[in-house]
Amino acid sequence: MGPQTLPDREPQAPAPYDAILLVSFGGPEGQDDVLPFLRNVTRGRGIPDERLEEVAHHYRHFGGVSPINDQNRALQAALAAELESRGIDLPVLWGNRNWDPFLTDAVREAHAAGHRRLLAVVTSAYSSYSSCRQYREDLAEALIETGLEGEMHIDKVRQYFDHPGFVTPFVEGVREALLRTQEKLPEIDLAREAHVLFATHSIPTTTAVSSGPPVANLGPDGAYAAQHRAVAEVVMASAGAGGDLGTGGSAAHLAAVPWSLVYQSRSGAPSTPWLEPDINDAITELAEQGTKAVVIVPLGFVSDHMEVLWDLDEEAMETATEAGLHAERVPTPGIHPAYVGGLIDLVTERLAVAGEASGPASEVKARPALTPLGPWYDVCRPGCCANPRGPKPALSGIAP
Numbered sequence: 001m002g003p004q005t006l007p008d009r010e011p012q013a014p015a016p017y018d019a020i021l022l023v024s025f026g027g028p029e030g031q032d033d034v035l036p037f038l039r040n041v042t043r044g045r046g047i048p049d050e051r052l053e054e055v056a057h058h059y060r061h062f063g064g065v066s067p068i069n070d071q072n073r074a075l076q077a078a079l080a081a082e083l084e085s086r087g088i089d090l091p092v093l094w095g096n097r098n099w100d101p102f103l104t105d106a107v108r109e110a111h112a113a114g115h116r117r118l119l120a121v122v123t124s125a126y127s128s129y130s131s132c133r134q135y136r137e138d139l140a141e142a143l144i145e146t147g148l149e150g151e152m153h154i155d156k157v158r159q160y161f162d163h164p165g166f167v168t169p170f171v172e173g174v175r176e177a178l179l180r181t182q183e184k185l186p187e188i189d190l191a192r193e194a195h196v197l198f199a200t201h202s203i204p205t206t207t208a209v210s211s212g213p214p215v216a217n218l219g220p221d222g223a224y225a226a227q228h229r230a231v232a233e234v235v236m237a238s239a240g241a242g243g244d245l246g247t248g249g250s251a252a253h254l255a256a257v258p259w260s261l262v263y264q265s266r267s268g269a270p271s272t273p274w275l276e277p278d279i280n281d282a283i284t285e286l287a288e289q290g291t292k293a294v295v296i297v298p299l300g301f302v303s304d305h306m307e308v309l310w311d312l313d314e315e316a317m318e319t320a321t322e323a324g325l326h327a328e329r330v331p332t333p334g335i336h337p338a339y340v341g342g343l344i345d346l347v348t349e350r351l352a353v354a355g356e357a358s359g360p361a362s363e364v365k366a367r368p369a370l371t372p373l374g375p376w377y378d379v380c381r382p383g384c385c386a387n388p389r390g391p392k393p394a395l396s397g398i399a400p
């Protein structure tokens, strides 16, 4: 157990890229899109439309529109603005796995515009099949489908769960939510009666075990759970290390608030084990044990998409209210300047800019990481985050 058991992870030497490709999940933009979108998400698994309609009602509730596309448009614009402010002349293109604009179209358009070397930035911070390898497969498939395999090269920035740009918004959010809780409930002792719930997407336990490199040995639920636990520890320690926060006192006591890693948005057959505990069960149990307030941290997500708006803001909030708990939900990174700047730092780690003042093009830049697990691999190790349905071509990794 521990980072010393991870295999070698040499950083990639900086290389020239001619465009950034923002890669995301995609979501429907109207009621008519909802079922076709869900068929794309579940393609190859023969899930009947009646089953899909059950998930569809979350989208239907919001007019059939997922917030994720507007969030990606905002992120695309923010990334472009950040590049421009640093004097880096690179366009930011955008393509999705499951909905328009599709990756295949983005890759075709990039080629038509003369781009040949793309650097992908994925809206997923952790290691698991859905959040890492599946995107690498999507990128490979886009090149195969467009017939551009030999002509276009695509790399991807490393998983950034412990990059300061991703972690900082959560640190601020947890600190503010705990202070707000204390303000609203002055009679409670945060260290005994409050609890921070770090929530992430549940995944099948077999997929969790195979997350990260096969030999990493990071605990029973693989790299996926280990990365979340490591980030949660950093967030709690940093939230309490803020000193004077304009409240007239130190925040050190915040680090003493108990926390747990919990899961949400489970799907699939009930007979297949997925990571637990579910956030709703955890809330009910905490209430029974005398907890008075919870702070819900969407640690697994980069923006306030459907998983956050429905599963946390509707369902988990209702569970908390029914259990008599005060609950605060922390914001996702979204377009927080630290997050946007951090993503561009991840780009410049990999980017050799012609005539750059800071040194030779081959110079490897600082690769910040806040947990002992990182910095994660620029190029995924063989067998990393294996596809549970068997191997497929994937970019940005060492085969298989």
Ligand SMILES: CC1=C(CCC(=O)O)c2cc3nc(cc4[nH]c(cc5[nH]c(cc1n2)c(C)c5CCC(=O)O)c(CCC(=O)O)c4C)C(CCC(=O)O)=C3C
Pocket: 025, 026, 027, 028, 038, 041, 042, 055, 066, 067, 068, 123, 124, 125, 128, 130, 131, 201, 202, 203, 204, 266, 267, 268, 300, 301, 302, 305, 306, 307
């Ligand atoms: C780890 C993880 C992330 C976090 C990392 C990341 O952000 O990538 C994530 C994000 C997302 N998941 C999303 C939506 C869905 N995920 C589904 C299904 C699944 N997710 C899984 C895992 C994850 N998912 C898994 C193991 C499944 C079942 C099997 C499968 O299908 O692979 C289904 C199918 C229906 C259902 O089974 O519930 C839907 C509709 C949206 C879009 C939200 C919006 O529209 O705003 C986003 C950002």
Ligand SMILES: [Fe+2]
Pocket: 201
């Ligand atoms: Fe999902």
